Amino acid sequence: MSEPRPSSDHNGTRPEDFRHLVTVLDLVRSGRATTRPELTRRSGLGRTVINQRVAQLARHGLVEEGDLAQSTGGRAARQLRFRADGGLVLVAELGATSLTIGATNLAGEVVEFHDETCDIADGPDAVLGRVEALFHEILDKIGARSADVWGIGIGLPGPVEFATGRPIAPPIMPGWDGYPVRDRLGGAFDAPVWVDNEVNLMALGEVRAGSGSQHDDILYVKIGTGIGAGLVSGGRLHRGRQGCAGDIGHAAVLDDESIVCRCGNTGCLEAVAAGAALARDGTRAAETGRSSVLAEALRDRGRIEASDVVHAATRGDRTAVELLVTAAHHIGTLLATLVSFYNPSLVIIGGGVAKAGDLLLATIRQNVYQRSLPLATRELRIEQSTLHDRAGLTGAAFMVLDELFTPARLAQWLHATTPHGIPALADTTA
Amino acid sequence: MSEPRPSSDHNGTRPEDFRHLVTVLDLVRSGRATTRPELTRRSGLGRTVINQRVAQLARHGLVEEGDLAQSTGGRAARQLRFRADGGLVLVAELGATSLTIGATNLAGEVVEFHDETCDIADGPDAVLGRVEALFHEILDKIGARSADVWGIGIGLPGPVEFATGRPIAPPIMPGWDGYPVRDRLGGAFDAPVWVDNEVNLMALGEVRAGSGSQHDDILYVKIGTGIGAGLVSGGRLHRGRQGCAGDIGHAAVLDDESIVCRCGNTGCLEAVAAGAALARDGTRAAETGRSSVLAEALRDRGRIEASDVVHAATRGDRTAVELLVTAAHHIGTLLATLVSFYNPSLVIIGGGVAKAGDLLLATIRQNVYQRSLPLATRELRIEQSTLHDRAGLTGAAFMVLDELFTPARLAQWLHATTPHGIPALADTTA
Known part of the structure; x- marks a missing residue:
């Protein structure tokens, strides 16, 4: 055979199933669907597919079942709820002279928040060192561990090459040009990291959770x-x-x-x-x-x-x-x-x-x-x-969540082929 | 049951299958995949799904099999080719003082072309009447019938509400504001019609088939x-x-x-x-x-x-x-x-x-x-x-093709629930 074949898992999950998984998860976590019939209607997927994927998400602790929904004439459907408290996202927004740090749940809601002055011109070593220390303080404060961190999102006050997570020729950030922000923080917390320009993240925050x-x-x-x-x-x-x-x-x-x-x-x-x-x-x-x-x-x-x-x-x-x-x-x-x-x-x-x-x-x-x-x-x-001062942090969280809940990443996680074992995603039926 | 369910066809084709159908069709018609193994690799879909969808597209005349591809060490795979000549798209680009008309194949290649002067200020009745006459002339010239027309694409020199296909407050088009261009041409040719601003279509043409x-x-x-x-x-x-x-x-x-x-x-x-x-x-x-x-x-x-x-x-x-x-x-x-x-x-x-x-x-x-x-x-x-003068026509064709080859529209066609029977899509195995 000359052609490589896409991986297909031990449980018979086909690659295309992960797309459906993401479709279902997106509908539940955005609140656009709260029952299986709603999922069927909104996704255009068949009922069998919906049932399989909901079961898979529930098994991995991402979705949980609640009460019976209000009946609209027919059989009542059970409420589905995204388990936003299943993990944490650490976020930081660096301005020219300020540093804002937060932790959000998996729905992008800020659960802890801290800000202080900080000169971006002090360079990446000093500034990111401070960010790391504050991340640990926040985790301590809310009684969480590094292993609870699903991802990290960073906003910088200059252009960022999104694919690599590096600042690129930033005019007001001496010493930062090309610095591997992603690699440094990823290494420190053993979690995936995404970096973007702070204004992009403010726009994203407003679109996902603000006036936009x-x-x-x-x-x-x-x-x-x-x-x-x-x-x-x-x-x-x-x-x-x-x-x-x-x-x-x-x-x-x-x-x-x-x-x-x-x-x-x-x-x-x-x-x-x-x-x-x-x-x-x-x-x-x-x-x-x-x-x-x-x-x-x-x-x-x-x-x-x-x-x-x-x-x-x-x-x-x-x-x-x-x-x-x-x-x-x-x-x-x-x-x-x-x-x-x-x-x-x-x-x-x-x-x-x-x-x-x-x-x-x-x-x-x-x-x-x-x-x-x-x-x-x-x-x-x-x-x-x-969202005022929270726009950037909120956007940083959604940047991370959007990247986490993609077919490729879910496939990787659910097969546990990543070195970073995320507890909430461990199969709870095992 | 209180919830409506999505339609599922007589042959057991599930709604999600149409998404895969579009994925496969897109890869073949763009030339990014020319064999089944390439399709498998590029789509991330399983091999069984690929085989089923290719068979479906071949049955409906959209894809045909060719020679064996060059072997790269393993078993040779059969070449797949999009049947660009399976239908026609009629396109027109209206400028302030000019009218350009064309017919393209299903790959967006212009097969017939005509231009003349025309004053957009003559209003929609006169101008679209002329467009219709020229469309019929072009069909006669290349020996085609209305039934060969899969879709119509129109570019106008002003803002267009894309969802409805109507010009909207166009500054240099007296008499056109809100005119139902889509309905008029759709009625005349019994084919789906899309309308957009001419400069948008030029940009689209360049992206799909030009320097972009x-x-x-x-x-x-x-x-x-x-x-x-x-x-x-x-x-x-x-x-x-x-x-x-x-x-x-x-x-x-x-x-x-x-x-x-x-x-x-x-x-x-x-x-x-x-x-x-x-x-x-x-x-x-x-x-x-x-x-x-x-x-x-x-x-x-x-x-x-x-x-x-x-x-x-x-x-x-x-x-x-x-x-x-x-x-x-x-x-x-x-x-x-x-x-x-x-x-x-x-x-x-x-x-x-x-x-x-x-x-x-x-x-x-x-x-x-x-x-x-x-x-x-x-x-x-x-x-x-x-693309010079062809940019707008080329873009108009790709606007139509992109809209034609969507899951919803393919589902509609392959179930023949549309009043417009398209010969090339009739099941040739029936």
């Missing part, structure tokens, strides 16, 4: 120290060729050569509208006395940050309001082009500066509605993030 | 009378919420209130860089004597079109070259933003103005490479369309 759950085509815009976007196409992340899709911070929005961006170009969106620009312009307004509120803040703490400008604006300081409106105008003008180009049904505004709320949103909306193709704005919603 | 075949994330830019783009994400068309993704013609690229676009705004890309703008500026150059070549063309034919400017530029006329370079500069500047945002691996430049070739491409490339994120341009290619 009813939308297929989404644009998530993070306005923090910098500005970046995450794109969702047909419910999937659009990462682009190098994984750097969503880089809108360096789009030219202003023909003003006096405003030099950290990238070296002039007139970049980030240089005129991001948090660092607000801090810069707010400091100037404080120093020149144009804003008494900001001048007071500068006296009190010796520096002005974007959050001071946001705070002053919400207190009605006219100069701070002007700074925010100008920033929102530039963001809105670029978004008008991107909305026509991408035709999303939802634009989500997140990040620290988004806390300015309606002041920022109103100006962004006005610019987009004024300049985008009317058809593209017909049903368009532009909203603030609902 | 090795790429997953593509931006296709058509520079004709207007300017529009088609987006491919992960190998699939990204149509956006209303099907109007790719509308880049009205992005603001110039802060010049004197250039009013047909949309009512000022400084739109289309108003400064599309074919109509070149014709306008070329006419001015001819009238003022700045270009002797264009002045001669104006004297000869009484008007200047974009193609005259392109032609004059390729003959070295300095003013015409300047006009093209200015247009390319504006296009390139916007593309720089879109490349950073979308991170494609390939940008394809098509449409009439693209015939200016390297002159246009060099300036576009220069602007993109200068201003986009370096990472996004690391492997980026910016190339001219290779």
